[in-house]
Amino acid sequence: MDLTIQQGDLAFAVGRALGSVQQKSTQPLLSCVLLEADSKGLRVTGTDLDEGTSVLVPCTVRTPGKCCVLARHFHDVVRKMPKGALTLAMSGSQCEVRYADGKGWSRFPAQPADEFPRVPDLKGDMRVTLEGEVLARMIERSAYAASTEPARPQLNGVYVHGNDKFIAFVATDGHRLARTSRKGAFGELSKDGIIVPSRVLNSVAKFANEATSPVEMRIADARNHIGFATQVGEYQVQVYGRLIEGQYPNYEQVIPKDNPRELVMARTDVIEAVDIVASHADSNTQQIRFSLRDGKFSVSSATADFGAGEQSVEAEYKGENMEIGYNAKYLLQILRSIPTESVTFRLKTALSAGVIEPVGALAQTDEDMLCLIMPLRLPDAAG
Amino acid sequence: MHSQSSHSVAAPGGAQDAPRPSATIQAPVTPRRGAAIERGDRNQNAGVGAPGAGIAGMAGSASAARPQDLPADARTSGEDDPSGSGSGSGGSGGEHEPRTVLHADIDAFFASIEQQRDPRLRGKPVIVGAGVIASCSYEARAFGLKAGMALSEARRLCPDAVVLAGHAQVYRCFAERIFDLCRTLSPDVETYLDEAYLELTGTERVHGDFVRAAEALREAVARETGITVTCGIGPNRMLAKLVGKTVKPDGLARLHAHEADAFIVDRPIEQLAGVGHAHARTLRSMNVRTIGELRAFPSPALEALFGAPGRLLYERCRGRDTAPVVAREIPVTISRETSFHRDTAEPAQVEGMLEYLVGRACRATRELGLTARTVSVRLRYSDGESAEQSRTLRAPSAVDPVLMALALELLGRLFTRRVSLHAIGVTLSGFVRDAAEQGALFDEPEAGRRAALCAALDDVRDSYGHGAVVSGRALHLADGLEHDRYGFVLRTSSLTK
Numbered sequence: 001m002d003l004t005i006q007q008g009d010l011a012f013a014v015g016r017a018l019g020s021v022q023q024k025s026t027q028p029l030l031s032c033v034l035l036e037a038d039s040k041g042l043r044v045t046g047t048d049l050d051e052g053t054s055v056l057v058p059c060t061v062r063t064p065g066k067c068c069v070l071a072r073h074f075h076d077v078v079r080k081m082p083k084g085a086l087t088l089a090m091s092g093s094q095c096e097v098r099y100a101d102g103k104g105w106s107r108f109p110a111q112p113a114d115e116f117p118r119v120p121d122l123k124g125d126m127r128v129t130l131e132g133e134v135l136a137r138m139i140e141r142s143a144y145a146a147s148t149e150p151a152r153p154q155l156n157g158v159y160v161h162g163n164d165k166f167i168a169f170v171a172t173d174g175h176r177l178a179r180t181s182r183k184g185a186f187g188e189l190s191k192d193g194i195i196v197p198s199r200v201l202n203s204v205a206k207f208a209n210e211a212t213s214p215v216e217m218r219i220a221d222a223r224n225h226i227g228f229a230t231q232v233g234e235y236q237v238q239v240y241g242r243l244i245e246g247q248y249p250n251y252e253q254v255i256p257k258d259n260p261r262e263l264v265m266a267r268t269d270v271i272e273a274v275d276i277v278a279s280h281a282d283s284n285t286q287q288i289r290f291s292l293r294d295g296k297f298s299v300s301s302a303t304a305d306f307g308a309g310e311q312s313v314e315a316e317y318k319g320e321n322m323e324i325g326y327n328a329k330y331l332l333q334i335l336r337s338i339p340t341e342s343v344t345f346r347l348k349t350a351l352s353a354g355v356i357e358p359v360g361a362l363a364q365t366d367e368d369m370l371c372l373i374m375p376l377r378l379p380d381a382a383g
Numbered sequence: 384m385h386s387q388s389s390h391s392v393a394a395p396g397g398a399q400d401a402p403r404p405s406a407t408i409q410a411p412v413t414p415r416r417g418a419a420i421e422r423g424d425r426n427q428n429a430g431v432g433a434p435g436a437g438i439a440g441m442a443g444s445a446s447a448a449r450p451q452d453l454p455a456d457a458r459t460s461g462e463d464d465p466s467g468s469g470s471g472s473g474g475s476g477g478e479h480e481p482r483t484v485l486h487a488d489i490d491a492f493f494a495s496i497e498q499q500r501d502p503r504l505r506g507k508p509v510i511v512g513a514g515v516i517a518s519c520s521y522e523a524r525a526f527g528l529k530a531g532m533a534l535s536e537a538r539r540l541c542p543d544a545v546v547l548a549g550h551a552q553v554y555r556c557f558a559e560r561i562f563d564l565c566r567t568l569s570p571d572v573e574t575y576l577d578e579a580y581l582e583l584t585g586t587e588r589v590h591g592d593f594v595r596a597a598e599a600l601r602e603a604v605a606r607e608t609g610i611t612v613t614c615g616i617g618p619n620r621m622l623a624k625l626v627g628k629t630v631k632p633d634g635l636a637r638l639h640a641h642e643a644d645a646f647i648v649d650r651p652i653e654q655l656a657g658v659g660h661a662h663a664r665t666l667r668s669m670n671v672r673t674i675g676e677l678r679a680f681p682s683p684a685l686e687a688l689f690g691a692p693g694r695l696l697y698e699r700c701r702g703r704d705t706a707p708v709v710a711r712e713i714p715v716t717i718s719r720e721t722s723f724h725r726d727t728a729e730p731a732q733v734e735g736m737l738e739y740l741v742g743r744a745c746r747a748t749r750e751l752g753l754t755a756r757t758v759s760v761r762l763r764y765s766d767g768e769s770a771e772q773s774r775t776l777r778a779p780s781a782v783d784p785v786l787m788a789l790a791l792e793l794l795g796r797l798f799t800r801r802v803s804l805h806a807i808g809v810t811l812s813g814f815v816r817d818a819a820e821q822g823a824l825f826d827e828p829e830a831g832r833r834a835a836l837c838a839a840l841d842d843v844r845d846s847y848g849h850g851a852v853v854s855g856r857a858l859h860l861a862d863g864l865e866h867d868r869y870g871f872v873l874r875t876s877s878l879t880k
Contacts, residue, residue: 172824174825175824284779285821287819353822376821377822
């Protein structure tokens with residue numbers, strides 16, 4: 001391997017690939033990034049087997065070849081190297097980098113690349129294309145609600161499904177649910193839908209925002225792998241991951257259709273009230289209380305350890321008096337994901353799922369979003 | 384000791400109060416009254432109203448002798464405690480009154496209950512325990528037996544002793560009844576397995592003479608449960624317990640603040656709270672035999688010797704203890720553990736026992752209106768090695784199936800050696816009170832039903848005893864274990880801490 005590459009290009013590629021490398025790994029090779037030089041340029045790949053990132057950057061390759069170097073260490077050093085062209089070459093079992101000004105060099109212990117896990121080949125599979133910023137936005141509006149508990153692995157991902165009218169991203173941990181959809185023809189997804197690990201999507205979101213071409217989702221025919229490919233300027237970035245197997249719960253049947261009590265509030269007001277009141281809540285349960293009175297709405301919480309607090313919020317409310325408990329963290333995540341000025345809570349009882357929706361159209365009129373939150377069963381709350 | 388120095392503060396305070404109406408009569412009591420109000424609503428009844436005045440008068444006369452002690456107290460505190468009243472414990476209200484703490488200790492707890500349950504055992508040496516003595520009657524102690532001694536050793540010293548395995552649930556009922564009686568004396572009662580601390584500060588007007596109140600408590604306990612309790616009254620927790628020890632069993636003693644120094648100085652070092660076997664050995668090797676001799680060490684030296692607790696020893700050997708009496712409504716842990724009658728590696732036996740113990744711990748948790756977040760399982764192999772692991776739930780729970788699933792998972796991960804088990808235990812911790820149950824989008828009906836099932840089981844067990852309902856897995860135990868209405872008779876048992 002012998003090539004010349006701009007320091008900025010190399011730093012970008014290694015930095016992105018590092019995002020998929022886990023700090024501690026049982027396999028030493030998984031702490032490394034793979035450097036592959038061929039006629040297309042230099043490809044830098046990092047993976048932990050469940051997820052991988054591969055970046056192809058332009059460079060002048062004199063001799064093709066490949067090697068593995070310790071990901072974090074290589075990244076830390078490359079970042080500090082002087083701007084300008086760097087020369088990468090193998091020198092014995094070491095990867096040598098010479099700086100542009102000729103004043104210095106670094107050598108990294110390299111490991112043979114043959115054992116490095118292969119990137120799944122996703123050519124000729126099902127393809128769906130989304131604009132980068134659309135994809136980033138849909139991830140941002142859904143992925144936070146996914147579960148991180150190992151008990152129900154299907155919930156550790158975002159359920160992506162669609163038909164010839166829309167595509168929808170859905171995530172839930174069983175306590176709250178976020179769904180966002182976009183109009184368009186996505187008939188390829190009509191069969192079942194797929195569960196994409198939220199980790200993979202979070203990596204995708206990082207580059208989707210800066211993508212200069214639409215992001216192409218490639219789903220393996222066996223429905224076991226997914227890849228996201230796009231162009232960031234001159235760089236070709238690809239994130240791929242293993243799909244979560246199993247049946248996603250039938251979420252549509254838990255979305256309440258007839259919640260008669262409607263509460264409309266300024267979003268920032270509720271966020272402010274919930275945030276301050278939650279400082280008195282138990283740090284684990286985050287339990288706060290909504291008190292709905294005719295024409296008056298307040299948020300409160302009380303614990304033995306942290307005292308108590310209450311804040312009233314201006315709200316339009318139609319319905320009977322009601323006390324309802326919520327996990328403040330869930331509420332804040334939902335409220336912060338909604339872009340509009342006002343939000344609507346549509347409620348039925350203190351024990352049933354509540355719907356939180358934006359009021360008015362979103363800035364992107366062909367998009368839609370909906371959130372569900374299950375209450376905390378307060379001791380005094382009536383069904 | 385802050386209580387003594389507070390006298391010097393209180394005296395001028397009383398003088399300032401003099402122009403107030405009725406201050407001429409109440410002068411010695413006035414500062415105390417202020418304190419009573421400061422301590423909160425619960426003492427207001429004592430401070431106001433016509434009947435209260437009578438009691439106040441009594442309290443005044445009872446403490447009439449005390450102001451004469453003032454100068455002496457003030458002087459000792461002046462030399463002894465330069466920090467003055469600043470050492471007050473978290474504003475527990477001791478600024479204007481000497482602190483008074485009562486320590487109630489149930490004499491030979493397990494053994495005396497067994498003697499109470501079976502009159503044939505009275506007057507005989509009785510041992511409760513399996514493997515080692517958990518508790519033994521005073522008759523047995525005369526033979527040199529004490530808690531912690533191996534049963535084989537005990538049988539050698541006292542061949543006539545009656546050895547019983549014990550009935551943990553029964554003991555708990557007795558203890559709860561006794562603690563309830565304690566709560567009639569003071570709102571602040573900190574309870575342990577067989578002892579309780581009562582904060583009496585601020586209740587002078589209610590009780591008048593504390594010695595008489597303690598005597599009444601002892602009588603009430605004896606009348607209602609037949610058990611004797613030893614009471615020590617002192618100016619802080621440590622001294623109350625220490626003075627109680629001198630009159631065990633069935634005794635009552637009071638130590639005033641000004642007597643504390645003479646009382647404590649010549650006591651053997653082992654009696655100081657916080658000095659166990661290891662520390663006592665260290666100190667004896669340094670020729671420190673009495674509590675008074677420990678005073679020669681400066682605080683940093685004790686800290687270097689014993690770590691952070693060294694600072695506490697520095698205070699305690701001077702008779703100072705500012706730890707408040709805190710009614711712990713929420714226990715730190717609830718654990719249930721037992722050794723098997725015969726060591727076993729049989730999954731049915733192990734899992735059955737685990738389920739039984741989890742069930743008991745869950746019920747105890749629900750009885751307290753709590754939910755637990757952390758489950759920990761502990762194993763002891765027959766070769767003495769042990770293993771322990773814990774896991775935390777995201778949403779706290781007190782229903783058997785949820786905690787049992789976690790416990791089983793932990794057991795699977797822990798029980799890896801091909802060695803039979805000697806003992807198994809489960810500990811719940813991370814308790815939350817009034818935790819509202821997080822509703823679930825997908826398995827809601829089941830969650831509701833599980834809670835309802837637990838509530839129904841609790842009802843049955845409240846009426847007919849825990850043993851009335853046995854879970855499927857635990858049924859395997861029925862072949863090998865004795866079984867009564869309180870449940871299976873386990874080899875060893877433990878209670879809520």
